[in-house]
Amino acid sequence: MGLGFSRDCIAYLPIFMMMTPTVTTFQSLAQQYQTALLEDVLPFWLKYSLDEEKGGYFTCLDRQGICFDTDKFIWLQNRQVWLFAWLYRQLASHPLVSPQDLTTWLETARHGANFLAQYGRDETGNWYFSLDRDGRPLVQPYNIFSDCFAAMAFSQYAQVTGEETAKAIALQAYHNVLRRQDNPKGQYSKAYPGTRPLKSLAVPMILANLTLEMDWLLEPDLLESVLTSTIQEVMGQFLDPQSQILYENVAPDGSLVNCFEGRLLNPGHGIEAMWFMMAIAERRQDRELINRAVEVVLRILDYAWDEKYGGIFYFLDAQGYPPQQLEWDQKLWWVHLETLVALVMGYRLTENWDCWQWYQKVHDYAWSKFADPEYGEWFGYLNRQGEVLLNLKGGKWKGCFHVPRALFLCWQNFDKLAAGSD
Amino acid sequence: MGLGFSRDCIAYLPIFMMMTPTVTTFQSLAQQYQTALLEDVLPFWLKYSLDEEKGGYFTCLDRQGICFDTDKFIWLQNRQVWLFAWLYRQLASHPLVSPQDLTTWLETARHGANFLAQYGRDETGNWYFSLDRDGRPLVQPYNIFSDCFAAMAFSQYAQVTGEETAKAIALQAYHNVLRRQDNPKGQYSKAYPGTRPLKSLAVPMILANLTLEMDWLLEPDLLESVLTSTIQEVMGQFLDPQSQILYENVAPDGSLVNCFEGRLLNPGHGIEAMWFMMAIAERRQDRELINRAVEVVLRILDYAWDEKYGGIFYFLDAQGYPPQQLEWDQKLWWVHLETLVALVMGYRLTENWDCWQWYQKVHDYAWSKFADPEYGEWFGYLNRQGEVLLNLKGGKWKGCFHVPRALFLCWQNFDKLAAGSD
Numbered sequence: 001m002g003l004g005f006s007r008d009c010i011a012y013l014p015i016f017m018m019m020t021p022t023v024t025t026f027q028s029l030a031q032q033y034q035t036a037l038l039e040d041v042l043p044f045w046l047k048y049s050l051d052e053e054k055g056g057y058f059t060c061l062d063r064q065g066i067c068f069d070t071d072k073f074i075w076l077q078n079r080q081v082w083l084f085a086w087l088y089r090q091l092a093s094h095p096l097v098s099p100q101d102l103t104t105w106l107e108t109a110r111h112g113a114n115f116l117a118q119y120g121r122d123e124t125g126n127w128y129f130s131l132d133r134d135g136r137p138l139v140q141p142y143n144i145f146s147d148c149f150a151a152m153a154f155s156q157y158a159q160v161t162g163e164e165t166a167k168a169i170a171l172q173a174y175h176n177v178l179r180r181q182d183n184p185k186g187q188y189s190k191a192y193p194g195t196r197p198l199k200s201l202a203v204p205m206i207l208a209n210l211t212l213e214m215d216w217l218l219e220p221d222l223l224e225s226v227l228t229s230t231i232q233e234v235m236g237q238f239l240d241p242q243s244q245i246l247y248e249n250v251a252p253d254g255s256l257v258n259c260f261e262g263r264l265l266n267p268g269h270g271i272e273a274m275w276f277m278m279a280i281a282e283r284r285q286d287r288e289l290i291n292r293a294v295e296v297v298l299r300i301l302d303y304a305w306d307e308k309y310g311g312i313f314y315f316l317d318a319q320g321y322p323p324q325q326l327e328w329d330q331k332l333w334w335v336h337l338e339t340l341v342a343l344v345m346g347y348r349l350t351e352n353w354d355c356w357q358w359y360q361k362v363h364d365y366a367w368s369k370f371a372d373p374e375y376g377e378w379f380g381y382l383n384r385q386g387e388v389l390l391n392l393k394g395g396k397w398k399g400c401f402h403v404p405r406a407l408f409l410c411w412q413n414f415d416k417l418a419a420g421s422d
Numbered sequence: 423m424g425l426g427f428s429r430d431c432i433a434y435l436p437i438f439m440m441m442t443p444t445v446t447t448f449q450s451l452a453q454q455y456q457t458a459l460l461e462d463v464l465p466f467w468l469k470y471s472l473d474e475e476k477g478g479y480f481t482c483l484d485r486q487g488i489c490f491d492t493d494k495f496i497w498l499q500n501r502q503v504w505l506f507a508w509l510y511r512q513l514a515s516h517p518l519v520s521p522q523d524l525t526t527w528l529e530t531a532r533h534g535a536n537f538l539a540q541y542g543r544d545e546t547g548n549w550y551f552s553l554d555r556d557g558r559p560l561v562q563p564y565n566i567f568s569d570c571f572a573a574m575a576f577s578q579y580a581q582v583t584g585e586e587t588a589k590a591i592a593l594q595a596y597h598n599v600l601r602r603q604d605n606p607k608g609q610y611s612k613a614y615p616g617t618r619p620l621k622s623l624a625v626p627m628i629l630a631n632l633t634l635e636m637d638w639l640l641e642p643d644l645l646e647s648v649l650t651s652t653i654q655e656v657m658g659q660f661l662d663p664q665s666q667i668l669y670e671n672v673a674p675d676g677s678l679v680n681c682f683e684g685r686l687l688n689p690g691h692g693i694e695a696m697w698f699m700m701a702i703a704e705r706r707q708d709r710e711l712i713n714r715a716v717e718v719v720l721r722i723l724d725y726a727w728d729e730k731y732g733g734i735f736y737f738l739d740a741q742g743y744p745p746q747q748l749e750w751d752q753k754l755w756w757v758h759l760e761t762l763v764a765l766v767m768g769y770r771l772t773e774n775w776d777c778w779q780w781y782q783k784v785h786d787y788a789w790s791k792f793a794d795p796e797y798g799e800w801f802g803y804l805n806r807q808g809e810v811l812l813n814l815k816g817g818k819w820k821g822c823f824h825v826p827r828a829l830f831l832c833w834q835n836f837d838k839l840a841a842g843s844d
Contacts, residue, residue: 060743068743071681129612137614190551190610192559259493260818321482321490322812326749326803329811381748384805389751390744396682 021356026418033411036371037404038096042087044377044393045400046108049080054133055115059399063391064375070133074120076399077112078127078149083400084109085156087408106160113157117169120150125172142188147176148206152213159216167217174214181207198249198261204233205273208280227280234273235292244299245318246270260324265316267304268335271297275342278349294346298354301339301362309385310365312336329384333398336366337378337406344413348420378403443778448840455833458793459826460518464509466799466815467822468530471502476555477537481821485813486797492555496542498821499534500549500571505822506531507578509830528582535579539591542572547594564610569598570628574635581638589639596636603629620671620683626655627695630702649702656695657714666721667740668692682746687738689726690757693719697764700771716768720776723761723784731807732787734758751806755820758788759800759828766835770842800825 019025048065049057059076060069084105091097119135120127127146129139141147151173158166180186181203191198208230215223237254239246248264251257274293281289304312311331317323339362347355369386370378372393380398381390392398441447470487471479481498482491506527513519541557542549549568551561563569573595580588602608603625613620630652637645659676661668670686673679696715703711726734733753739745761784769777791808792800794815802820803812814820 062743068741069682128614132617136617138617140612140614142612188610188612190562190564192550192562195554195558195560260491319490321484322814322817324818326752326811329805330748383751385807389748392744395744396746 021417021421023418023421026414026421030411030414030418033407033414034096037407037411040376041378041400041404041407042105045080045404046104049394049400050108050111051133054135055111055118056131056135057112057400059394060396061392061394063372063379063393065377065393068392069395071138071396072115072131072133072135073396073399074116074127074129074131074146075149076394076397076401077116077120078146078153079399079401081109081112081116081153082149082156083404084112085153085160087404088160089156090408090412109157109160113154113166116150116153117165120146126176127173140188142185144177144180144184145202145206147173147180148210151177151210155214155217170214171217174210174217177207177210196257196259197252198257199252201234201238201246201248201266201269201273204230204238205269205276208234208273208276212276212279212283227284231277231280231289234277235289238273239296243318244296245303246273246296246300247318258319260317263318263321264323264325265304265318266314267300267312267316268314268332268338270300271335271342272338274300275338275345278342278345282349290346290349294350294352294355297339297342297346298352298358301358305361306331306384311369311382311384311386312339312362330389331369331382331384331386333366333370333378333380334402336362336370337402340366341406341409341413344410344417348413348417443839443843445840445843448836448843452833452836452840455829455836456518459829459833462798463800463822463826463829464527467502467826468526471816471822472530472533473555476557477540478534478553478557479822481816482818483814483816485794485801485815487799487815490814491817493560493818494537494553494555494557495818495821496538496549496551496553496568497571498816498819498823499538499542500568500575501821501823503531503534503538503575504571504578505826506534507575507582509826510582511578512830512834531579531582535576535588538572538575539587542568548598549595562610564607566599566602566606567624567628569595569602570632573599573632577636577639592636593639596632596639599629599632618679618681619674620679621674623656623660623668623670623688623691623695626652626660627691627698630656630695630698634698634701634705649706653699653702653711656699657711660695661718665740666718667725668695668718668722669740680741682739685740685743686745686747687726687740688736689722689734689738690736690754690760692722693757693764694760696722697760697767700764700767704771712768712771716772716774716777719761719764719768720774720780723780727783728753728806732783733791733804733806733808734761734784752811753791753804753806753808755788755792755800755802756824758784758792759824762788763828763831763835766832766839770835770839 044065048061049059051058056072056077057080058067058070059073060067062068088102088105092102115135119131122128122141126141127150128137128141129146132138151170154166154170154173158170183189184203207226211223211226238250240256245265247256248266248269249261256262274297277293278290281293304316306313312335313328314330314332314335315323315325315328343355343359343362346352347359369382372379377393379388380392383389466487470483471481473480478494478499479502480489480492481495482489484490510524510527514524537557541553544550544563548563549572550559550563551568554560573592576588576592576595580592605611606625629648633645633648660672662678667687669678670688670691671683678684696719699715700712703715726738728735734757735750736752736754736757737745737747737750765777765781765784768774769781791804794801799815801810802814805811
C-alpha cells in the first residue's frame with residue numbers, strides 16, 4: 001500500500017479501560033485520529049476514488065481499493081465534494097497540512113463538483129439519486145436527501161472557491177429541501193394519503209445539520225427559526241417523554257403509532273441526531289439541551305448495545321418485536337463512528353463520566369473490528385458476531401464521508417480536551 | 423400446544439444419507455410431509471391467523487402464534503385464500519381429510535376472500551399492497567404482484583365455489599397483470615427511462631405459474647402462447663447459455679448488464695422458477711425442458727450452497743462482488759422449501775442421482791433448522807450460521823403459503839415415487 005507509516009499506531013488500542021483520562025490520554029487519542037485521517041483514510045480515497053476519465057468519483061471499492069462498480073450515487077458524490085472542501089477550510093492553516101495537500105483537496109472537491117454541476121440535476125433542478133459512469137441519469141430524484149447533500153457540498157465548495165455558480169447551486173438545493181420537506185418522496189411515495197400519516201426523524205435531523213452548514217448563506221432570522229423548530233421537533237416529538245426513547249417515525253403531531261414503521265428504532269441515527277443537537281446547543285450555549293442530548297445518547301446505548309457480541313444494533317423494535325429489517329442485528333461503521341463523535345463531544349461538553357466509560361467501550365469495539373490495518377480505511381458492514389459481512393471499503397451507501405468526518409471531529413474534540421486539561 | 427400428535431415424527435430426521443431410496447423411504451417421507459401439513463402447519467394458521475372481528479387474516483405471528491402486528495399485506499392475504507381453496511380442491515376426496523376439515527378450509531378461504539373483495543382494490547381495480555386491520559388502504563398498488571396473487575386466489579376460490587363474482591375478480595386481476603407486465607411499477611418506478619432498461623425474472627416466472635393456475639378460465643390458445651413465451655424468456659434470456667447461470671435481471675433483449683442489479687443472483691427464486699418450468703414441461707411432456715430445468719437447479723445449488731455453515735444463500739453477485747443486499751448470507755425458509763420441491767420433482771421426473779443426493783442434504787438442513795417442534799410451523803429467517811434471526815412464524819412477507827404449499831407438493835411427489843417403485 002505504501003502509505004508511508006506504521007499502521008500499528010492506528011490499529012486496535014485496547015487502552016485505558018476505566019482509567020481516569022489525563023492530558024496524555026487525550027493527546028494520544030487526538031494523535032490516533034489525526035494519523036488515521038491524514039495518513040490512512042484520505043490517501044485511500046485520493047488514490048482509488050477519482051474517475052480521471054469521466055469525472056466524479058468511484059465509490060464501489062473493494063477491500064484493497066479496486067473499483068468493482070462504476071455507477072455514481074449522488075449522495076456519495078456530493079458527500080465527497082463536501083468532505084474535501086470542508087477539510088480544506090478546517091485545516092487551511094494547520095501546521096501539519098502542506099500547501100500541496102490543500103491544493104490536492106481542493107482539486108479533488110472540484111473534480112466532483114464539476115461532474116455534479118454538469119450531470120447531477122434534472123431540468124427542474126432536483127437532484128437525481130444515481131448516474132451511470134458517464135453521468136447519464138439512472139435513478140430519478142425520488143427523495144430529498146440527494147438535494148440535502150448537494151446543498152452541503154456546494155455550500156462548502158462555494159465558501160472555499162468563492163464561485164457564485166456554486167453558491168447558486170447550494171441555495172437552489174436548500175430551497176428544494178425546504179419546499180419538499182413535508183412530502184419528501186413526492187410522486188414516488190407509496191403511502192396512501194390520510195390512512196396513517198407518519199413523519200420521519202431524518203427530515204428535521206438533516207435540516208438541523210444542513211442549516212448549520214448553510215449559516216453563512218442564510219438570513220439570521222431564517223437560520224435561527226429553522227434551528228429552533230428542528231430542536232422542538234426532534235426533542236419534543238420524536239423523543240418520547242415517558243420512555244426517553246427516540247423514535248424513527250411518529251404521527252405528524254408527534255404521537256406514537258403502533259405499526260412496524262412506528263415502532264422502529266435506528267440507534268445510530270438517533271445518536272447522530274443527538275450530536276447535531278449538541279452542536280446547535282453549543283452554538284447557543286444552551287446547557288439544558290446539551291444535557292438532554294447526552295442523556296438520550298446514553299439511553300440509546302443502554303438499549304441498543306449488543307451484550308452478547310458487542311457493538312450497536314442497526315435496527316430495533318421499540319416493543320421488542322421482530323423488526324422488518326432483516327439486517328437489524330448487523331454492526332455498521334457509521335453507527336459506531338457517529339457514536340464516538342457523540343460520546344467525545346458529550347464528554348467534552350459535560351464531563352459526564354458515563355460518556356467516558358461508553359466512549360472506551362465503543363472505541364475498543366470500533367477500532368478493533370472496523371479499521372483495516374492491512375489495506376487501509378474501514379470496513380463498513382459486519383455481521384452480529386463482528387465478522388466482515390461485505391468485503392468492501394465503499395459501495396452504494398458507503399463513501400468518503402462518515403469515516404473521515406468522524407475521525408476529524410474526534411481529533412478536534414480530543415485536542416480541545418487536551419488543551420482544557422493543561 | 424395440544425396439536426394432538428407427537429412432534430418427534432416431524433422434527434429432524436437425519437435419514438438415509440447416500441442410501442439408495444426404496445419404496446419405504448418414499449412412503450416414510452410422504453408420511454412426514456403429510457403429518458407436518460395436516461397436523462402442524464394448517465392447525466397453526468387455523469388457530470392463530472383468523473381475524474374474527476374485522477375479517478381477513480393476521481400474518482404477523484410470533485413464535486407461539488401470538489399476533490404482534492395487525493396490518494394486512496395483500497400478497498399474504500391472497501396467498502392464504504389461495505392455499506385453503508387449493509388444498510380443498512386437491513384433497514376433496516382424500517380419505518384422511520374429513521368433511522369437517524373441508525368445510526373449515528372453505529370457510530377460511532371465504533373469510534379472506536370476502537375481506538379482500540370488499541377492501542383489496544382501488545377504484546380502477548388495481549390491488550393495494552397493504553391495508554390496516556379495518557381494511558383501509560395503507561400502501562398503494564405499486565407493483566403487479568398483489569394482482570398476481572389476487573388472480574391466483576380468486577381463480578381457485580371460484581373453482582371451489584362456482585361464484586361468478588370471484589371468477590370476474592380473478593379475470594380482472596389477471597388482465598391487470600398482462601396489461602402492466604412491461605411496466606410493473608408504473609408511476610412508482612424510480613428508473614430513469616432509457617438509460618439502462620432491465621427486466622426482471624419475477625415477471626415471466628410468476629406469469630408461468632399464474633397462467634397454469636388460470637388454465638380453466640383462459641382460451642387454450644392464449645394459455646399455450648403465454649406458457650411458450652414464458653419458457654422462451656426464462657430459459658432463453660434469463661439463463662446465460664455460457665455459464666448456465668440464471669440471472670435475476672437482464673436487458674430487454676436478454677443480454678447481461680454489468681451493474682448491481684444485472685449481476686444479482688437470487689438462488690431460491692431461480693430454483694422456484696425451475697420447478698414452474700418442470701410443471702409446464704410435465705404437462706407438455708417436454709422431456710428436454712425437464713432435463714434442462716433439473717440441470718439448472720443442480721447448477722444453482724453448486725454455487726449457492728454455503729459450504730461453511732450449510733444452507734442456501736439468499737443473494738449472490740454473479741462476479742463474486744459484494745451484493746447490495748445486506749441480508750445476502752441469510753438462510754430463508756422459502757428458499758429451502760422451494761428447493762425441496764424442485765429436487766423431489768426433479769428426481770421423480772428424471773431419476774437423476776444428483777437430485778436425490780442434494781435432496782437429502784437440503785432436507786437435513788431444512789428440517790433441522792427451520793421446523794419448530796416446540797411451537798409448530800417453521801421459522802422464516804436464520805442467520806448465516808443457521809440460528810434464528812427473527813423469532814416469528816409470520817410477518818410482512820411470510821404467511822400461510824410457502825410452507826404448506828411445499829409440504830403438500832413434497833408429499834404428493836413422494837406418494838407418486840412410492841407408487842412408482844411398487
